[in-house]
Amino acid sequence: MRCYIAGVRHHFGLLTDQETTYKGDIVNAFEMAQSEFDKVAEYLNLDKNIASLLRWPLREFRFQVPIRMDDGSLQVFFGNRVQHNDSRGPCKGGIRFHPKESLDVTRALAMWMTWKCAIVDIPLGGGKGGVAVDPSMLSTSEKERLCRVWVNQIWKNIGPRNDVPAPDVGTTPQMMGWMMDEYTKLTGSYNPGVITGKPVGAGGSAGRTEATGFGVVYTIRESMKHLNMDASQSTASIQGFGNVSQHAAIGFADILGGKVVSVSCWDHKAKDAFTYSKADGIDPHFLQGITDIYGTIDREKASEAGYQVEHGDAWLSKDVDVLIPAALEAQINKDTAGQVSKKVRIIAEGANGPTTPEAEAILLKKDVFFIPDCLCNAGGVTVSYFEGVQNDMNYYWKREEVIDLLDEKLTNAFNSVLQKSLERGVSTRDASYIVAIDRVVNAMQFRGWV
Numbered sequence: 001m002r003c004y005i006a007g008v009r010h011h012f013g014l015l016t017d018q019e020t021t022y023k024g025d026i027v028n029a030f031e032m033a034q035s036e037f038d039k040v041a042e043y044l045n046l047d048k049n050i051a052s053l054l055r056w057p058l059r060e061f062r063f064q065v066p067i068r069m070d071d072g073s074l075q076v077f078f079g080n081r082v083q084h085n086d087s088r089g090p091c092k093g094g095i096r097f098h099p100k101e102s103l104d105v106t107r108a109l110a111m112w113m114t115w116k117c118a119i120v121d122i123p124l125g126g127g128k129g130g131v132a133v134d135p136s137m138l139s140t141s142e143k144e145r146l147c148r149v150w151v152n153q154i155w156k157n158i159g160p161r162n163d164v165p166a167p168d169v170g171t172t173p174q175m176m177g178w179m180m181d182e183y184t185k186l187t188g189s190y191n192p193g194v195i196t197g198k199p200v201g202a203g204g205s206a207g208r209t210e211a212t213g214f215g216v217v218y219t220i221r222e223s224m225k226h227l228n229m230d231a232s233q234s235t236a237s238i239q240g241f242g243n244v245s246q247h248a249a250i251g252f253a254d255i256l257g258g259k260v261v262s263v264s265c266w267d268h269k270a271k272d273a274f275t276y277s278k279a280d281g282i283d284p285h286f287l288q289g290i291t292d293i294y295g296t297i298d299r300e301k302a303s304e305a306g307y308q309v310e311h312g313d314a315w316l317s318k319d320v321d322v323l324i325p326a327a328l329e330a331q332i333n334k335d336t337a338g339q340v341s342k343k344v345r346i347i348a349e350g351a352n353g354p355t356t357p358e359a360e361a362i363l364l365k366k367d368v369f370f371i372p373d374c375l376c377n378a379g380g381v382t383v384s385y386f387e388g389v390q391n392d393m394n395y396y397w398k399r400e401e402v403i404d405l406l407d408e409k410l411t412n413a414f415n416s417v418l419q420k421s422l423e424r425g426v427s428t429r430d431a432s433y434i435v436a437i438d439r440v441v442n443a444m445q446f447r448g449w450v
């Protein structure tokens with residue numbers, strides 16, 4: 001909703017509680033995150049007070065982000081930062097710039113970050129932030145001002161030792177560079193560790209760009225070993241063609257030797273989603289070359305190159321071995337779960353919260369093996385952690401060292417979750433929650449919080 005007050009344009013994406021819910025959509029992301037947690041808390045017979053502490057964030061910040069537009073007008077956006085839990089270390093989690101960004105989405109994402117950091121066993125907690133904005137509508141200088149004002153509004157509550165943001169949907173390494181610079185100016189000392197996902201050469205880590213997508217692929221490789229599947233003969237279809245999905249597509253082909261037949265994206269000019277397919281395998285490097293910084297593929301150029309272009313949902317019904325939802329929440333829901341082909345054996349959740357609990361129940365009955373989001377896409381935060389360590393040392397590692405350590409962390413995390421799932425006879429998602437809750441509760445107990 002947009003309105004004008006005394007010549008100031010306001011975007012009310014985060015203003016009231018009513019507006020912060022996932023209005024008109026299938027599910028509220030925070031309710032989904034809480035229901036996943038509640039189920040396992042009950043199964044573990046977790047103390048009621050500990051459970052109530054963990055099902056809500058410890059701290060939430062909501063603030064205005066007023067910026068001067070290039071035409072001289074003032075425009076006000078709404079921003080937030082949510083710190084879910086920092087018992088294991090500083091909060092960690094991305095900043096999302098998206099028109100549908102809301103406090104409830106941020107709460108859900110912050111909570112999932114707590115579990116994610118615990119599952120890969122890195123000494124960090126969970127946080128997340130955002131602004132309700134469509135960054136593709138802003139000029140470069142407007143985006144820079146948005147990033148700098150966001151930091152101005154929250155800098156006293158973030159920092160290398162308390163809360164470290166990173167990129168997410170709609171934010172880029174360049175934006176992280178501007179944010180780090182603003183924080184450094186405000187604090188008066190060079191503080192690269194305040195934010196991760198920065199460009200290499202400005203405090204960023206080699207391997208961070210591809211980390212989440214490659215992590216997705218390492219967990220698929222381990223799942224295939226468990227399911228006795230031949231990775232080199234396997235096929236995949238992916239939702240999204242942004243940071244996570246591009247590198248998942250590259251890794252699926254280059255690391256596993258498999259074939260990606262479809263990818264999809266949101267076309268911000270057409271305001272619709274499209275799926276791009278090639279039966280003999282897409283060329284992710286070619287598609288990357290015709291994709292903008294928001295992950296929108298140039299439809300005309302893709303058609304000219306022989307890609308079949310279909311409606312956005314088509315990626316979901318492809319006859320493939322692996323589906324990789326790597327765009328947004330609640331994409332596989334009770335209304336769309338029936339479109340999933342019988343051939344699909346693995347759903348690798350590159351995105352956060354892409355499958356609703358109802359859809360998961362339907363697909364588990366069909367013997368689909370889920371790699372839950374908090375495990376599957378944990379590669380990004382793992383290398384963000386490595387980035388923070390390198391910032392602290394002011395010494396930078398080679399890409400191969402980072403990638404090898406990432407593979408080791410993700411493989412170990414996958415095995416802990418799989419082992420817990422087999423041992424307890426529970427789903428991999430429930431097993432990932434058991435591993436995470438156990439580690440977070442232990443830290444809270446050691447610190448005397450509970």
Ligand code: NAD
Binds near residue numbers: 169170294
């Ligand atoms: P991004 O902005 O780089 O890319 C998002 C992609 O999804 C774009 O290609 C966009 O066009 C596409 N998309 C959006 N809506 C769509 C729709 N309805 N149908 C098809 N495609 C659609 O974002 P990203 O960083 O790749 O993040 C994607 C997901 O992965 C998010 O859930 C994010 O929270 C999660 N994630 C990201 C990271 C990271 O390191 N970037 C780490 C962990 C999890």
